[in-house]
Amino acid sequence: MARIKIKNALKSKAFIEIFNKILIRNGKKKLASRIIQKSLNIIENQNKASFREGPDSKRGEASNGQNKARPLSHGNEPNEESFVILERAIRNTTPSVEIQTRRIRGSVYPIPVELDIDRGTYRAIRWIIAAAKKRSGKTLEINLSNEILDASKKVGSAFYKKQEVHKIAEKNPRSQKHKKKKKNK
Template sequence: MSRKKRYLKIIIINDVKYGSYLFSKFINYIMKNGKKQIAQKIFYYSINLICIKLKKNSFLLIKKILSNVQPIFEIKKRKIGGMNYNIPFKINLKRSLMFAMKWIILNARKRNENGFKNKFVGELIDTYYNNSLSIKQKDSILKISEQNKAYSNFKI
């Protein structure tokens, strides 16, 4: 009989304002040190500002932004015969959404603007127009996967 502890999957509650699972995941990725209310304020402020600037629906806007950044492939390193190979493989929708959200937030933190709200708004607008750092990150991974397409038959 196995004595290994079984972990229950954490159920994420939809966000308060819009009732969307996607928005609640975004808020959880923004959150630092368990301060969810601050993360919610930042997210809702930026969403409202972007909706006013671009005159679009908030949910459709975030969907478009995330679809621009979502990677198709993930690259993992594998050592075969003393050489390290970058092996590309397709990833599922949930994992690609996770990468997209994390890249947007990380690249927003790197921007040279005052306050995270302004950085986040700038990054979201740039991703909407396909000229942000997160889009470049996605393109670089796509380029690496195209170069190493020959190694895709190796299993990880």
């Protein structure tokens, strides 16, 4: 059982490194990692707050009269639940195909091409970050955490981008050639 935990920790660390690579601007790696840490802490806080809220409590109020702006986690490191949510969000938005355009006899056609897992994961993380940047909100940390939560629930811009790519791939007649054709008798 210890191996599984180590594997998950390494996988989560790899996801964090990919987020860092995409978020870095002008060589400021500390800023990028701080954005990711804060967004994971926000996910953890929202997860704990939603867990504490019962079905009879109102959504806008904090439970037990606590101030909602007060952070729930005391350490800098986010807990394992936020990494599970992050992994689920990436898994939900990872595409299995990508659309490449080919020019054939003067016309341009979109052709679906299967993706390997690493490239699909990288593409999913880029979509999540792009969707977070397009959101209207106060900070990138809040927008990123909200987009990760939405992607883990199979909603949000990044998840819909994946659905759109898969619809385009299904419409293409070249994607049908690997499927079996039924014979009419």
